[in-house]
Amino acid sequence: MGEIKHLINITDLSVEEIEHLMETADDIIAHPENYWDACAHKKLATLFFEPSTRTRLSFTAAMMELGGNVLGFDQAQSSSSAKGETVADTIVMAGCYADIIAMRHPKEGAPVVGATKSSVPIINAGDGGHFHPTQTLTDLMTIHRKKGEIGNFTVGLCGDLKYGRTVHSLIDALLRYEGVRFVMIAPDELQLPGYIRDRLNGAGVDWREVTNLDDAIPELDILYMTRIQQERFPSWEEYEKLKDSFILKRSMLKAAKEDMIVMHPLPRVTEIDVDVDEDPRACYFYQALMGKYIRMALILYLLGIK
Amino acid sequence: MNIDGINTGYVLDHIKAGKGFELYHLLGLDKADCTVAIIQRASSGKYGQKDIIKIDADIPIDYDLIGYISPKITVNIVKDRELVKKFKPNPPTILTNVLECRNPRCITSVERGIPQKFRLVDKESRDYRCVYCDTLYRENK
Numbered sequence: 001m002g003e004i005k006h007l008i009n010i011t012d013l014s015v016e017e018i019e020h021l022m023e024t025a026d027d028i029i030a031h032p033e034n035y036w037d038a039c040a041h042k043k044l045a046t047l048f049f050e051p052s053t054r055t056r057l058s059f060t061a062a063m064m065e066l067g068g069n070v071l072g073f074d075q076a077q078s079s080s081s082a083k084g085e086t087v088a089d090t091i092v093m094a095g096c097y098a099d100i101i102a103m104r105h106p107k108e109g110a111p112v113v114g115a116t117k118s119s120v121p122i123i124n125a126g127d128g129g130h131f132h133p134t135q136t137l138t139d140l141m142t143i144h145r146k147k148g149e150i151g152n153f154t155v156g157l158c159g160d161l162k163y164g165r166t167v168h169s170l171i172d173a174l175l176r177y178e179g180v181r182f183v184m185i186a187p188d189e190l191q192l193p194g195y196i197r198d199r200l201n202g203a204g205v206d207w208r209e210v211t212n213l214d215d216a217i218p219e220l221d222i223l224y225m226t227r228i229q230q231e232r233f234p235s236w237e238e239y240e241k242l243k244d245s246f247i248l249k250r251s252m253l254k255a256a257k258e259d260m261i262v263m264h265p266l267p268r269v270t271e272i273d274v275d276v277d278e279d280p281r282a283c284y285f286y287q288a289l290m291g292k293y294i295r296m297a298l299i300l301y302l303l304g305i306k
Numbered sequence: 307m308n309i310d311g312i313n314t315g316y317v318l319d320h321i322k323a324g325k326g327f328e329l330y331h332l333l334g335l336d337k338a339d340c341t342v343a344i345i346q347r348a349s350s351g352k353y354g355q356k357d358i359i360k361i362d363a364d365i366p367i368d369y370d371l372i373g374y375i376s377p378k379i380t381v382n383i384v385k386d387r388e389l390v391k392k393f394k395p396n397p398p399t400i401l402t403n404v405l406e407c408r409n410p411r412c413i414t415s416v417e418r419g420i421p422q423k424f425r426l427v428d429k430e431s432r433d434y435r436c437v438y439c440d441t442l443y444r445e446n447k
Contacts, residue, residue: 086417107413109438113420128411130439195442 039068326357
């Protein structure tokens with residue numbers, strides 16, 4: 001038996017492997033009936049040590065559409081960790097009952113511990129503010145479907161770039177593709193942390209920082225919005241002063257390219273006006289849908305099912 | 307001050323002045339059943355001052371740990387009063403149970419029975435990152 005493949009960080013997958021996953025997901029979209037029984041008699045354990053709605057639903061829907069079954073828990077209180085069980089023990093136990101595990105844990109690195117002990121593949125479904133690789137796969141799949149290729153575009157990342165793990169993972173992933181230009185749109189207080197800047201500079205890509213969304217919009221092929229968290233600001237006044245600069249309104253899209261796409265990892269709060277939903281360029285709910293298909297492809301790949 | 311030469315064992319030379327005692331403990335020499343001498347702040351042509359540790363026994367030595375503490379440390383292996391090998395250990399790729407992750411959000415802060423592990427991310431600056439949470443560990447040695 002070969003080494004078990006896990007997904008802890010997006011960089012655990014090569015560009016070729018991501019390409020393969022997207023091709024599989026494309027085929028699932030085109031021929032869903034071919035996959036209805038692909039995971040028959042297989043079980044996915046969703047071990048969510050902290051609550052999640054979208055990610056857990058997405059994994060559950062993915063396994064169900066593959067004809068498999070799902071078991072697990074959605075908060076630590078309903079697991080033995082409330083009694084003091086270690087993550088390692090919970091994972092070994094779950095491996096006795098399931099063929100693959102998707103785990104979310106509030107502590108950073110918990111899936112690494114799980115992977116060292118597990119007899120079945122582990123998918124990191126988010127570990128604190130650290131990694132969330134299936135969100136990044138979802139983002140890449142959305143770009144692939146909407147843009148036809150990953151690369152040769154200008155992406156604007158807007159909102160909380162300092163603490164937003166989805167943005168950091170997406171940058172890591174996009175740095176492996178050709179011709180990606182980045183515009184970082186955030187207040188000075190929430191610009192990228194130093195180590196991400198170092199990576200961008202080290203990769204020699206074209207990137208810049210701006211503080212005004214309106215000015216950046218015309219040049220973008222992709223606008224990736226994230227939530228600005230009021231609690232990150234030093235004062236309420238500071239937040240009040242800046243928050244409107246980062247609310248996307250439909251009127252602002254007049255200046256955007258016809259084929260620009262608006263993405264958001266969700267949940268959205270106020271950073272995208274609901275009337276933007278009517279614009280054909282809004283694709284954040286489509287993005288959530290792509291999350292299901294790419295997770296189906298990932299489950300098949302990690303289980304070694306062709 | 308004269309310290310006798312050793313018969314068979316090790317001389318750890320060019321330890322940064324003041325770090326000898328720390329290395330002595332990290333290497334577990336306080337528990338070793340053999341003669342060990344720590345010479346602090348000896349004069350050094352290269353560094354001004356240095357610490358030296360002499361171990362008069364052929365006991366297992368963690369070269370990774372020495373490489374982590376300082377790339378300047380020279381390990382001299384002595385057999386029957388003859389110098390048989392002299393080298394400077396490289397910083398280890400993985401450092402186990404030497405550093406402790408300071409990130410309160412790291413799984414190591416709550417999980418029992420797992421080793422503290424750091425991986426070398428920059429050989430020049432000798433930066434390490436926690437293998438679990440990626441927290442950077444940088445120390446001026």
